[in-house]
Amino acid sequence: MEKIIDENKQGESLVLEQKESNKRKLFIESYGCAMNFSDSEIVASIMSEQGFNTTKNLEEADLVLVNTCSIRDKAEQTVRKRLEKYNAVKRDINPKMKVGVLGCMAERLKTKFLEEEKIVDLVVGPDAYKDLPNLLAEVDEGRDAINVILSKEETYGDISPVRLNTNGVTALVSITRGCDNMCTFCVVPFTRGRERSRDPQSILEEVNDLWNKGYKEITLLGQNVDSFLWYGGGLKKDFEKASDMQKATAVNFSKLLELCAKAQPKMRIRFSTSNPQDLTLDVVQTMAKFQNICNHIHLPVQSGSNRILKEMNRLHTREEYFELIDNIRKIIPNCSISQDMIVGFPTETEADFQDTVSLMEYVKYNFGYMFTYSERPGTMAGRNMEDDVPEETKKRRLQDIVDLQRIHSEIRTKEHLNTVVEVLIEKESKKSNTQWSGSTPQNIVCVFPKDDYKIGEFVNVKVTDCTSATLIGEAIGLSENN
Numbered sequence: 001m002e003k004i005i006d007e008n009k010q011g012e013s014l015v016l017e018q019k020e021s022n023k024r025k026l027f028i029e030s031y032g033c034a035m036n037f038s039d040s041e042i043v044a045s046i047m048s049e050q051g052f053n054t055t056k057n058l059e060e061a062d063l064v065l066v067n068t069c070s071i072r073d074k075a076e077q078t079v080r081k082r083l084e085k086y087n088a089v090k091r092d093i094n095p096k097m098k099v100g101v102l103g104c105m106a107e108r109l110k111t112k113f114l115e116e117e118k119i120v121d122l123v124v125g126p127d128a129y130k131d132l133p134n135l136l137a138e139v140d141e142g143r144d145a146i147n148v149i150l151s152k153e154e155t156y157g158d159i160s161p162v163r164l165n166t167n168g169v170t171a172l173v174s175i176t177r178g179c180d181n182m183c184t185f186c187v188v189p190f191t192r193g194r195e196r197s198r199d200p201q202s203i204l205e206e207v208n209d210l211w212n213k214g215y216k217e218i219t220l221l222g223q224n225v226d227s228f229l230w231y232g233g234g235l236k237k238d239f240e241k242a243s244d245m246q247k248a249t250a251v252n253f254s255k256l257l258e259l260c261a262k263a264q265p266k267m268r269i270r271f272s273t274s275n276p277q278d279l280t281l282d283v284v285q286t287m288a289k290f291q292n293i294c295n296h297i298h299l300p301v302q303s304g305s306n307r308i309l310k311e312m313n314r315l316h317t318r319e320e321y322f323e324l325i326d327n328i329r330k331i332i333p334n335c336s337i338s339q340d341m342i343v344g345f346p347t348e349t350e351a352d353f354q355d356t357v358s359l360m361e362y363v364k365y366n367f368g369y370m371f372t373y374s375e376r377p378g379t380m381a382g383r384n385m386e387d388d389v390p391e392e393t394k395k396r397r398l399q400d401i402v403d404l405q406r407i408h409s410e411i412r413t414k415e416h417l418n419t420v421v422e423v424l425i426e427k428e429s430k431k432s433n434t435q436w437s438g439s440t441p442q443n444i445v446c447v448f449p450k451d452d453y454k455i456g457e458f459v460n461v462k463v464t465d466c467t468s469a470t471l472i473g474e475a476i477g478l479s480e481n482n
């Protein structure tokens, strides 16, 4: 399973409010990153206008859509297993069911699904969801349909996603699409296209709307959020060609954070993901200035070796990364920092790996997501470098850093013992129906007895115990933020 976001959500099907006039049934499920989950909400909104209500029951679906991930081979294999399952249901139970593939695998494999493999009826890339009504009409007439055109402009800023399946407390808000960073291992620039930012006005409208609907926390989403830049629309790489007026009134990420924080001073604001080369200190200063911007930065580094960082086309050194970490801690002493790490990138030696270990020792991340390198066809590393680290070595290195991260998480989590933390209640604890579960601004999960508190309330919790990843405590009252 892919672990970029909550593991329990992988493959979760989305169910929205039922419209009585809608007669057809859509089963939609998502894999991969938070952006895919956010995109599926946009797709479900578009489909709701096309006469589809969502269902959790695969067998009764008229249309099955799966939003897919290509980041590692394993992610694609998971989706392939699901496609086998849909096709079995289609063959044995529901022959009129249609199956569509959305997202990164659709973009990467294009017509292969339709022409060679013949396992789906519909293939739609991440920038083509507005074309779904036309594509669906083709499918209804018995033809296969495909649109995998990547766009320079599409940000879906004008579609308000329907989110009724969620806890009603936290929501994802997309702010950029695509990525221009071209890390040599990464398929995202190929599947999601060039980077473009969404109109801040439409972002603010969405944030205000979410607050009015009772949401208390948003996560601003992008493959590389710190690179957000709005100058009236268009690709990030074309900013140089913008007029003086456009340049003077441009909105960068730190400004956008400020606008969001001011628009809803009680809304908790998070963002993900930051690339160290694009995270500037004005963003950290803005975080420090506004109490409602959560003190957590997801700051993937991928490797601690300067040589490997260069091979990965990550545009900073280990020393520059340390400087950034030191500056973050100077400006926000209690900021939690999390990582993504890849082991076994081509040519990684034991010494390179030890650099990763020593980098982790230096930072002592609060938590992290760690992976073995998976060669992706079409990427620079896939084309030019041999995947030469033996699988066994990759696995051993992965286990080593997973173990190390657990030790660091425990150290970080223990720092909260006997302190009072603010928790936004999101849901019932998985382990006990008498306990609430929520997270602190630093993005650490905290569980505590329910008493009379309710979902969506900000509560001050005295931390009395912890595991390596979870704080355990007792509520001592509502926080001032309510």
Ligand code: SAH
Pocket: 004, 033, 071, 072, 185, 186, 187, 188, 222, 223, 224, 272, 273, 300, 302, 340, 341, 342, 371, 372, 373, 374, 375, 376
């Ligand atoms: N900027 C993105 C990164 C997307 S990929 C974001 O929003 O999170 C998420 C993580 O997957 C990366 O940080 C990297 O650690 C890992 N990853 C990407 N390509 C990979 C590959 N080919 N093999 C193994 N892990 C990979």
Ligand code: F3S
Pocket: 179, 180, 181, 182, 183, 186, 187, 188, 189, 223, 224, 275
């Ligand atoms: Fe991928 Fe690097 Fe962009 S990891 S999403 S190319 S920042």
